[in-house]
Amino acid sequence: MTNKYGEMKPAELRRAIDTVGVAILPLGALQWHGNHLPLGSDGIIAETFATKLAEAVSGVLLPTLYTPMTPVPHEYSLAVKSEIFRGILYDTLNGLKAAGFRTVCIVSGNVTEGHRVELYETATQFIGAELYVVAGTPLEVLERDDLMDHAGRWETAQLLALRPDLVDLTAVPEIQTPKTSGILGEDPRCGKKEEAQALLSQALNVWVKWIRTPDIREIERFYARRIKSVSLYLEEHAALSWEQATKAWWEKLD
DSSP states (O other): OOEEGGGOOHHHHHHHHHHTOEEEEEEEOOOOOTTTSOTTHHHHHHHHHHHHHHHHHTOEEOOOEEOOOSOOSOTTOOOOOHHHHHHHHHHHHHHHHHHTOSEEEEEEOOOOHHHHHHHHHHHHHHHTTTOEEEEEOTTGGGOOGGGOOBSSHHHHHHHHHHOGGGOOGGGOOSSOOHHHHOOBSSOGGGOOHHHHHHHHHHHHHHHHHHHHSOOHHHHHHHHHHHHHTTHHHHHHTTTSOHHHHHHHHHHHOO
C-alpha cells in the first residue's frame, strides 16, 4: 500500500514522518514527445517509478508536480519560467523540511539540461541544511548518458514497460529529424520493454540504497558528475538564460 500525502490524515502523516521520514516527489512536464508518445510522458514515468520507490522504502508519495521548465519547443509544450521552477522547488523542499521529513527524493521525468542543473543545484543547497535530497531522472543514477534521450529508444522503452497502452509505434515516421518527429536519440522502435524493466529495476535498487544508507559526500559527487556531463551545453550557452539556451539549441538542430 502506498502512503499518499494528499490522502493521509494529520496523525497518519505524523507517524510516517516520525518512523521513516522519507518523502517522494515526482516531477513531470507537459511537452511534445512526437506522435507516438503522450504529452505527459515525463510525469507518467516519474510518477510510476516514484510509486514503486515509495512502496520499497515505506515513504510518503506526494502528488506529481507538473512544472515543465525548458520543454522541447512546440505549440503543445507548456512551460514555466526557470525562476518560477526554482522557487516552487525551493519552497516545496523547505515545506517538507519544516514538516519534519529528513529525506526527500525528487524523481523527475524531464531530461532537459537546464531543468536537471537547477534540480541538482537546489538539492545541493538543502543537503547542507539538514535535509538529505536525492534527485534525478529514474535511470540517471546509472550514469549512462545514452539513456537520457527524448522520445527515443530509451524513453519509449520505459513507457512500454510502465504504460504500454499509451505507446503507438505505428506513428513513428521513417525520417526522424528532431524538428519534425520530436525524437532526440535512437529510433524508438528499437525500444524493448524487457530492457527497460531491467534498467528500472537496477535503478530502483540504487535509489533504495541511497535512501537507506545516506552518504552526503557521495550524493554531492553524483550531482557534480551529472552537471559535468552537460558541460559542453553549459559552455556554449553560458551567457544565456535557460529559456534562451533552449531556443538557441533548437534553432541549430537540423
